[in-house]
Amino acid sequence: MESSTVQSQLVDVQNFLENTVSTLEVFLNETTMHELTQEKQGDETYYKGLLSTIRRLLVNSEYCLEECQIILQKNNFNKEIAEKTLYRIFHGCIEEFFTPRSDVWYEDSRSAYTGAHAIRFQKDAPDSVDRLLKSLEGNFQRMREELDYYENDYRTKMMQSN
Known part of the structure; x- marks a missing residue:
């Protein structure tokens, strides 16, 4: 690849990460355990796992954003x-x-066929967490598709060097 x-791909990833960091920071700065339990009664240990x-x-x-910059x-x-x-961004972030x-959540592989959101929670999650992940999912999916090349290319290069 030229x-x-x-470089253009790295700029695109940088923009994606800037938006992701901003969205996650706002959520974490404005959300407390108390608010999550008030929003929906549930397993506090699970909620702590979600926030973690x-x-x-x-x-x-x-x-990853810092590396791009x-x-x-x-x-x-x-x-x-x-x-x-x-390649590291593909694995460490996407x-x-x-x-x-x-x-605490997982990807439902059947969602690609149904058009539904891919993220499924192991237990009931507060609506704010569900909304957050749904708001991020589309961009993460787009980045995964765009960066999949580096995953395959890197593995090929590693096999050829052995």
């Missing part, structure tokens, strides 16, 4: 580093959104 294409996973997603997104600010654009970064390590 350097200009990779959202915080993790925010931290991952901030870290550093690469794009350099005078000499390094295509190889940018491609590795896009895939983490759809299948978080905490398993």
Whole structure:
């Protein structure tokens, strides 16, 4: 892939991450455990897990955004580093959104066929959390489709180097 294409992709990812970070920060700055339990009675331990996973997603997104900014600010654009970064963003941010390590939510693979939202919660979740994830899902899905190339390309390069 050409350097200009990779650079353009990195700019697109940077914009996506800026929007994601902003949305997550607003939610986390304005939401408390008390509000979640007032919104919907449920398992407090599960609610804490939801907030913890959202915080993790925010931290991952901030870290990935910072990586994009550093690469794009350099005078000499390094295509190889940018491609590795896009690969890390695919795994550390995009895939983490759809299948978080905490398993408080998961991706319903059948949603691609039904047109429904892909995120399903393990237990009942407050509506505000559901709205947040639904508001982010479309852009995460778009980024996943755009960055899937780097996932496949990186694996191919790794196999060829062995």
